[in-house]
Amino acid sequence: MADKITIGVVGAGAMGRGIVQLFAQAGHPVRCHDAQPGAAAAAVDYVAGMLQRNVEKGRLAPDAFERIRAGMSVAGDLAALAGCGIVIEAIVEDLGVKRELFRSLEAILGDDAVLATNTSSLTVSEIAAGCARPGRVAGLHFFNPVPLMKVAEVIAAVRTAPGTVQVLKSITEGAGHRAVVTADQPGFLVNHAGRGLYTEGLRVVEEQVATPADVDDVLRDAMGFRMGPFELLDLTGLDVSSKVMASIYEQFQQEPRFRPSSLVPPRVAAGLYGRKSGEGWYRYENGKPVPPSSRPVPALAAGLRLFLDPHAAQADTLKALAANAGLIPVTAGSDADLAIVQPWGMDATSTALSLGLDPAKTVALDPLTPFGLRRTLMLTTVTTSVVRDAAHALLASDGVPVTVINDSVGFIAQRVMATIVNIAANIAQRGIASVADLEDSVKLGLGYPHGPLGWGDRIGAARILAILRAQHEATGDPRYRPSPWLVRRVALGMPLVSPEAAR
Ligand SMILES: NC(=O)c1ccc[n+]([C@@H]2O[C@H](COP(=O)([O-])OP(=O)(O)OC[C@H]3O[C@@H](n4cnc5c(N)ncnc54)[C@H](O)[C@@H]3O)[C@@H](O)[C@H]2O)c1
Incomplete structure (x- = not known):
């Protein structure tokens, strides 16, 4: 010694x-x-x-x-x-x-x-x-x-x-x-990089796009997070987490990317802390969460005519699923009872309109999430309940769980991932840590399956940028402004994690 x-x-x-x-x-x-x-x-x-x-x-x-x-x-x-x-x-x-x-x-x-x-x-x-x-x-x-x-x-x-x-x-x-x-710097590295999961998860719920359980289900089952943001908030206790969210926002001089959600203070006031108080985003009995009721899978209607956006990322697997379920493919949107689109960084309504489809008969399926894990089905503002149920029945027909959400630029997973990558890009921009340290600290400290910038490369940095720009334009909220570090690398066609940093 x-x-x-x-x-x-x-x-x-x-x-x-x-x-x-x-x-x-x-x-x-x-x-x-x-x-x-x-x-x-x-x-x-x-x-x-x-x-x-x-x-x-x-x-x-x-x-x-x-x-x-x-x-x-x-x-x-x-x-x-x-x-x-x-x-x-x-x-x-x-x-x-x-x-x-x-x-x-x-x-x-x-x-x-x-x-x-x-x-x-x-x-x-x-x-x-x-x-x-x-x-x-x-x-x-x-x-x-x-x-x-x-x-x-x-x-x-x-x-x-x-x-x-x-x-x-x-x-x-x-x-x-x-x-x-x-x-x-506030939150040092791990707690700084971990902000995006909470802030964007809360924003999705705030906008009535999805419920807390929907957000958790998609991020856990389809994206590989160990827990969703609302499960994590319930575990830590909202009384504790709300102070951390507010403090990091204030320490960053009210940077909009870290702006806490107004949903939180009334819940803290009401004592909905999470596990320790028996109720938070979930209810707990004997320390175990009571599963929230999920939307039942509707019966599959026979003889439906399906139009698939030919540019859909998962068109082949979707076609096979539809054929197995007995749907009739049509090549003109105007002939369809149901149209499925797969936009990146666009909402379902705008996508339907841009393709000349009837928004009442259109739904969107998130192309980011792997086809076999959990599917996110997004409605336009006017998708009819008949069309919603037909799409839900089709997408659940092979037993894969389906989460149905309201219209939003970038579904759940695209929004949260774009936010996480953007915050990481800004950590790199500000030289708070090296890319290699940032990547490892997030994997080891937060248990994410990939480092944030490496994850951005897997999804496609240009796609991440497109999602951020579309959200920025749709909402006017500066929280979505892309980091210059990301913008320049996309412009140059460079990976976010260089081969040397990837090790
Ligand atoms: N608990 C966590 O998950 C966690 C994670 C990372 C960092 N931290 C930080 O680590 C520190 C300790 O956290 P903890 O959870 O172990 O706290 P704790 O309350 O479990 O333990 C603190 C200990 O410090 C002793 N203590 C208090 N004032 C002292 C003093 N002036 N001189 C000597 N001993 C004193 C207390 O008697 C107590 O035993 C805090 O700064 C906390 O923010 C905590």
Whole structure:
């Protein structure tokens, strides 16, 4: 252990314990301190108990366990942290208390010791500003639970020295976590990149395009998100999430891309927090969500004449489905009982009109979502209920679930994906992190199946731009203005993730 830096951890709560475990397992001597008497000892015992279970399961050798256990100790007071090369604080989220702690630590530690804060929402530069040597202060932001969430953000505050960033990056990667470096900007990297899922999901519901359960179903089942935005909001608690949404918007000087939804404050006032209060966007019984009632699949009418937009992205599979279901293909829209179109970045009504189709007989199917997972069926403003039911019956005829939504530029998935990619493009534009760090942090920190810019490449950057421009034009809302970083790359035909950054 001689070559391993001694690490102090102050604050032995949920995060502090995880940080102690991570670095102790990596072979560092770790000293843990908490203002609450007994809390640090309880944390060390807790970590030892977790590791003991690994020994019992055969995942950890008994002698390795003994070494790790011997490396962890309790610091009865701050002075016992003297000699630590790095101290990481995970105490209460309060600027004054954190500044006071760092001031006290500066008096105890050597001049080249590094001070790191695990703050989620404070500005690291503000914490550092209270220190005599702000160059040694940085953020080291872990995610809960620390040992399992294999990424940490190293936050370079305005006056953080490059050497400080390097030390934190190297101990974090030495402990097996991916360390991503980010500027001291609101939400740092992961929480910044994760805004789009919530803001656009809420906007879709606000506009009466779809219900919260529809939004979650499409994003989870068809796009591969682990959870939809409303499931996530219910899990975190809307009382907590609403503050984060408001704070990031304010910290970004009221940037429209992060504007919170007016749907949220009345729900917070009414106590609809989510799981913890028994009701949020979903209702919970015995801790389990009660499934919302879904639209029954109508019976398939016989002898319907179907017109398919010849440019539809999924025309071949649609044709096969229609043939199996006994529909009669027609080549002129005017002969059809039902017309199906597949627009990118257009609503169903405009698409019907642009193709000379009768909007009352037209529906749109999202070409972005894979055909076999879940289909999104979008109505025009005047699609009749007979046409809606015929289209629903056809699209569900092979057992694939169908979500029926109202007219919207870009369905659910196109809108949310375009928003996520645009926010990521602006993170790159602003140099908040490198593209490689951005991509990895989103996959590891948010569990998305792809990094946001790589996902944009898969969908097609030009399509993403077209969706944003169409939404911008349809709504006049500056939240949809495309990032210049995206616009230039589309103009040049460049990928959003260069082969070097993709690794
Ligand atoms: N919980 C999360 O999911 C999460 C994720 C990332 C970052 N964070 C951040 O990590 C920090 C800690 O969060 P947590 O969830 O572990 O909190 P927690 O409430 O579980 O634990 C905080 C601990 O700090 C101790 N403490 C408070 N003031 C102290 C002081 N002045 N000196 C020494 N000890 C003190 C408390 O006794 C407590 O044991 C916060 O800044 C939080 O924003 C939390």
